[in-house]
Amino acid sequence: MTNTTKINPNAPTQGSVLAVQHYTDTLFSFSLTRPAGFRFRSGEFIMLGLMGEKNGKPKPLLRAYSIASPAWDDKLDFYSIKVPNGPLTSKLQNIQIGDHVLLGKKPVGTLVLDALLPGKRLFMFSTGTGIAPFASLIRDPDVYENFDQIILTHTCREVAELSYGIELVKSVRTHEFLGDLVDGKLTHITSVTRADHPLKGRITNLLTSGVLFNHVDGGPLDPKTDRVMICGSMDMTQDTKAVVEGFGLKEGSNSAPADFVIEKAFVG
Numbered sequence: 387m388t389n390t391t392k393i394n395p396n397a398p399t400q401g402s403v404l405a406v407q408h409y410t411d412t413l414f415s416f417s418l419t420r421p422a423g424f425r426f427r428s429g430e431f432i433m434l435g436l437m438g439e440k441n442g443k444p445k446p447l448l449r450a451y452s453i454a455s456p457a458w459d460d461k462l463d464f465y466s467i468k469v470p471n472g473p474l475t476s477k478l479q480n481i482q483i484g485d486h487v488l489l490g491k492k493p494v495g496t497l498v499l500d501a502l503l504p505g506k507r508l509f510m511f512s513t514g515t516g517i518a519p520f521a522s523l524i525r526d527p528d529v530y531e532n533f534d535q536i537i538l539t540h541t542c543r544e545v546a547e548l549s550y551g552i553e554l555v556k557s558v559r560t561h562e563f564l565g566d567l568v569d570g571k572l573t574h575i576t577s578v579t580r581a582d583h584p585l586k587g588r589i590t591n592l593l594t595s596g597v598l599f600n601h602v603d604g605g606p607l608d609p610k611t612d613r614v615m616i617c618g619s620m621d622m623t624q625d626t627k628a629v630v631e632g633f634g635l636k637e638g639s640n641s642a643p644a645d646f647v648i649e650k651a652f653v654g
């Protein structure tokens with residue numbers, strides 16, 4: 387007798403919820419167990435979700451999520467918005483420890499070291515939940531081996547939306563092993579666009595005005611020494627890409643590494 391059961395190699399696997407943290411009415415993070423054999427490069431994203439239904443039949447409801455933990459970690463971290471009436475996030479925001487979350491099998495993405503040429507400074511420009519892939523990368527020792535300076539910028543509308551990044555960077559600086567590695571190399575710059583904050587304004591404006599470069603060593607972006615990763619809304623990534631290109635940097639990819647890479651953050 388032959389076994390006719392078809393096994394779909396791309397069918398989702400799952401992780402169970404280890405922790406959930408809510409930051410604001412619209413932002414939360416969670417950690418999942420990492421399935422055995424689940425491999426990825428720091429900065430990549432994966433399809434993630436819950437079982438939904440369509441026409442009365444169960445159907446996975448999946449969205450792209452950047453993995454916010456580094457490739458060496460034995461758990462998987464994610465950072466999410468809560469979209470009002472969003473099909474997935476309106477349910478996902480209620481997950482509890484021990485619940486199961488579906489995970490795609492094939493992590494992909496361009497915010498990876500492999501897509502950049504060697505350089506001295508690595509800038510990571512993020513807005514909102516676009517900080518997630520950088521939460522992975524700033525905890526990857528390879529980043530500190532490849533670059534002398536890592537400058538992570540995070541811009542949000544309101545001050546409370548910066549909390550995730552501030553807690554993350556604090557945990558990196560005080561981490562048993564990472565602490566020494568990042569010492570003197572990692573710079574975290576926060577700006578806010580719709581409230582009072584020491585640094586105000588969109589990343590695009592901070593770059594074009596040059597104000598950003600008052601906060602880092604080495605002056606304006608230079609294609610000879612600087613590499614850039616960009617993650618935020620569709621508009622943010624496109625506008626920031628145009629500004630970065632204005633400094634003479636060229637876009638790279640996994641197959642053709644160059645000076646900068648972009649990825650749209652999870653939106654709905």
Ligand code: A2P
Pocket residue numbers: 513514541542543578579580588589590618619621622623625626
């Ligand atoms: P602003 O408050 O001026 O719109 P969002 O939640 O809309 O993705 O915004 C997150 C952050 O990104 C906000 O600080 C927002 O600034 C900023 N932002 C939105 N659109 C752009 C853009 N096209 N270029 C640069 N920054 C942007």
